[in-house]
Amino acid sequence: MGSSPLLQVKELSVHFRTDRGIVRAVERASFDVQRGETVCIVGESGSGKSVTSLSIMGLLPKGIGEIKEGEILLNGENLVQKTNKEMRRLRGNDISMIFQEPMTSLNPVYTIGDQIAESFRYHQGIGKRAALERAIESLRRVGIPLPEERAFQYPHQLSGGMRQRVMIAMALTCNPELLIADEPTTALDVTIQAQVLEMMKELKEAFNMSILFITHDLGVVADMADRVVVMYAGIVVEEARVEEIFQRPLHPYTLGLLEAMPSLNSRGKRLRTIQGTLPNPLQKPNGCRFHPRCPFATDKCRLEEPSLENVGSDERKVACWHYDQLEEVI
Amino acid sequence: MPVQIAGQQEQSIRLLDAESPLLEVNDLKKYFPLKSGLFSRSGGSVKAVDGISFTVQAGQTLGIVGESGCGKSTLGRNIIRLQEPTSGRILYNGQDMTHLNEGRLRHVRRDMQIIFQDPYASLNAKLRISEIVGEPLRVHKVGSRLERQEKIEYLMEKVGLEAEHLSRFPHEFSGGQRQRIGIARALSLNPKLIVCDEPVSALDVSVQSQVINLLQDLQDEFGLTYLFISHDLSVVRHISDRVAVMYLGKIVELAETEKIYQEAAHPYTQALLSAIPVPDPVEQKRRQRIVLKGDVPSPVHLPSGCRFHTRCPLATDHCREEEPVFEEKMEGHWVACHYG
Numbered sequence: 084m085g086s087s088p089l090l091q092v093k094e095l096s097v098h099f100r101t102d103r104g105i106v107r108a109v110e111r112a113s114f115d116v117q118r119g120e121t122v123c124i125v126g127e128s129g130s131g132k133s134v135t136s137l138s139i140m141g142l143l144p145k146g147i148g149e150i151k152e153g154e155i156l157l158n159g160e161n162l163v164q165k166t167n168k169e170m171r172r173l174r175g176n177d178i179s180m181i182f183q184e185p186m187t188s189l190n191p192v193y194t195i196g197d198q199i200a201e202s203f204r205y206h207q208g209i210g211k212r213a214a215l216e217r218a219i220e221s222l223r224r225v226g227i228p229l230p231e232e233r234a235f236q237y238p239h240q241l242s243g244g245m246r247q248r249v250m251i252a253m254a255l256t257c258n259p260e261l262l263i264a265d266e267p268t269t270a271l272d273v274t275i276q277a278q279v280l281e282m283m284k285e286l287k288e289a290f291n292m293s294i295l296f297i298t299h300d301l302g303v304v305a306d307m308a309d310r311v312v313v314m315y316a317g318i319v320v321e322e323a324r325v326e327e328i329f330q331r332p333l334h335p336y337t338l339g340l341l342e343a344m345p346s347l348n349s350r351g352k353r354l355r356t357i358q359g360t361l362p363n364p365l366q367k368p369n370g371c372r373f374h375p376r377c378p379f380a381t382d383k384c385r386l387e388e389p390s391l392e393n394v395g396s397d398e399r400k401v402a403c404w405h406y407d408q409l410e411e412v413i
Numbered sequence: 414m415p416v417q418i419a420g421q422q423e424q425s426i427r428l429l430d431a432e433s434p435l436l437e438v439n440d441l442k443k444y445f446p447l448k449s450g451l452f453s454r455s456g457g458s459v460k461a462v463d464g465i466s467f468t469v470q471a472g473q474t475l476g477i478v479g480e481s482g483c484g485k486s487t488l489g490r491n492i493i494r495l496q497e498p499t500s501g502r503i504l505y506n507g508q509d510m511t512h513l514n515e516g517r518l519r520h521v522r523r524d525m526q527i528i529f530q531d532p533y534a535s536l537n538a539k540l541r542i543s544e545i546v547g548e549p550l551r552v553h554k555v556g557s558r559l560e561r562q563e564k565i566e567y568l569m570e571k572v573g574l575e576a577e578h579l580s581r582f583p584h585e586f587s588g589g590q591r592q593r594i595g596i597a598r599a600l601s602l603n604p605k606l607i608v609c610d611e612p613v614s615a616l617d618v619s620v621q622s623q624v625i626n627l628l629q630d631l632q633d634e635f636g637l638t639y640l641f642i643s644h645d646l647s648v649v650r651h652i653s654d655r656v657a658v659m660y661l662g663k664i665v666e667l668a669e670t671e672k673i674y675q676e677a678a679h680p681y682t683q684a685l686l687s688a689i690p691v692p693d694p695v696e697q698k699r700r701q702r703i704v705l706k707g708d709v710p711s712p713v714h715l716p717s718g719c720r721f722h723t724r725c726p727l728a729t730d731h732c733r734e735e736e737p738v739f740e741e742k743m744e745g746h747w748v749a750c751h752y753g
Contacts, residue, residue, distance in 0.1 A: 329692065
């Protein structure tokens with residue numbers, strides 16, 4: 084295990100072309116994922132969290148989304164400069180991704196066994212029968228009961244939780260070093276979500292892989308993350324170890340999110356809110372993107388954009404002019 | 414059996430509260446027939462709501478929680494009779510809603526409104542906000558044109574929107590603002606009971622808390638009674654006075670909110686609570702999670718005996734054979750479990 088990170092995202096900027104203008108979906112985002120680590124990217128709609136993950140996978144929609152600047156280094160190799168063919172080989176082998184709605188990622192006219200087997204055949208060049216056996220084995224590993232029978236069923240015959248397990252089985256066929264999970268449990272019921280999260284933790288240990296977990300759910304973050312990256316309106320506003328984020332948030336947005344959630348003690352009281360609404364992606368505020376909603380905002384925040392700076396250690400970063408005031412509040 | 418349940422419940426209400434409830438639901442059932450085959454022979458039915466009884470006092474909030482397919486939305490829709498119940502009784506202010514003719518129903522319905530989950534699908538995209546909020550007033554022929562206009566402006570202010578928004582169309586608003594518009598529309602006829610069907614589930618966290626606060630402020634100001642349907646147990650805990658937990662068309666547990674969250678008696682409630690990830694990494698690592706096996710069974714082929722037995726860690730042969738009665742195990746704490 085070397086000391087260099089598995090994944091390094093450096094100053095990544097991604098633009099989207101829309102009918103109404105250019106959307107700067109991600110702006111100068113930087114973060115690392117170490118080997119064997121789970122990093123959660125948290126954010127609301129329009130935060131750029133999903134676009135960041137699609138950029139890493141090389142799956143930005145052609146002619147619409149484009150990486151404008153920055154580097155994405157996997158094991159030191161810059162993915163931004165790879166050809167489509169090189170990326171195709173990388174996806175599945177080194178990085179895999181699972182999505183929120185497994186039904187849209189599975190092919191409805193092939194059995195799930197065939198779909199997983201195809202991945203084994205493509206990436207490992209093994210025969211049809213051997214691939215199917217491996218597929219059944221991988222279904223067993225993600226906790227699908229009676230995998231010998233399930234392998235011959237079609238996606239519509241499975242429940243949402245089962246489909247997500249199939250997606251995970253498929254993503255893990257080639258022991259990827261990095262699994263990107265984009266809201267993988269958001270469409271699932273809580274009891275099923277609990278099953279899938281537990282399984283992901285076990286598989287992470289078993290495969291010794293890293294997970295980049297995209298979510299809006301702070302409960303899931305607390306459960307899964309080693310480290311947390313908070314995004315707002317395309318910007319990384321804070322980064323820290325998971326305990327730090329929850330106990331000592333330094334960005335007013337992170338604090339606002341934590342306080343806005345109903346909790347044990349909130350019953351009968353008003354919830355704390357973040358005033359205002361999420362910014363229009365076509366007309367983001369100048370200066371700090373969060374200033375129109377921030378209780379700490381000053382003239383400096385309206386004019387100058389804060390950059391993501393280390394606070395104390397390398398593991399603690401925040402993009403705010405007034406984070407020291409938050410330290411006092413908490 | 415249903416008669417007995419209803420009887421018990423009426424008794425308990427008298428004990429708890431001298432006043433009669435605003436809403437009383439007795440053994441409500443809603444079955445959706447399944448069509449099969451070329452000649453549409455009946456192929457059984459989906460028992461979406463299968464014998465549900467509860468009461469709600471005026472000014473209170475009853476939270477209804479459960480996972481997808483448990484029948485919670487169907488329940489809400491049957492109560493305000495957007496769908497016709499298969500059987501059972503719904504008493505509103507002591508008046509039997511289930512046997513009203515169209516005219517009377519329309520009159521009573523002014524008292525009952527619904528707020529939907531999807532603020533993008535529940536507003537007519539071709540109407541201006543003033544028309545959307547004013548439509549119930551127009552349909553029910555309330556007041557003059559001028560009075561209606563004043564009422565609409567008053568409602569907009571109450572839900573935190575500007576009067577200048579009235580001439581705009583739904584697509585010009587964010588999700589949270591649209592939900593406010595839906596709330597203004599629901600309030601237009603001065604209802605007493607509002608069914609809130611997942612009203613904040615589609616909203617971002619930072620906006621969700623604004624809408625929850627708004628719902629609570631309006632309840633305080635207008636004395637509203639809420640039936641708050643949600644899969645989000647944290648939100649339900651925050652807003653509800655009492656909570657009913659549903660599983661496969663039945664209520665498995667009903668009690669005051671803190672009783673449910675701190676002394677859950679039904680194994681399903683316990684599992685559901687332990688499955689919510691708590692936003693505290695230290696607590697999350699410490700606590701023991703009950704991970705339920707398997708999926709929710711199909712409501713077409715319900716398990717025998719207790720519906721939960723296929724996933725229940727405590728299930729015995731008794732549970733497989735006999736369905737437990739929904740009964741008051743402790744004062745005000747109703748449970749349907751042989752062992753809970």
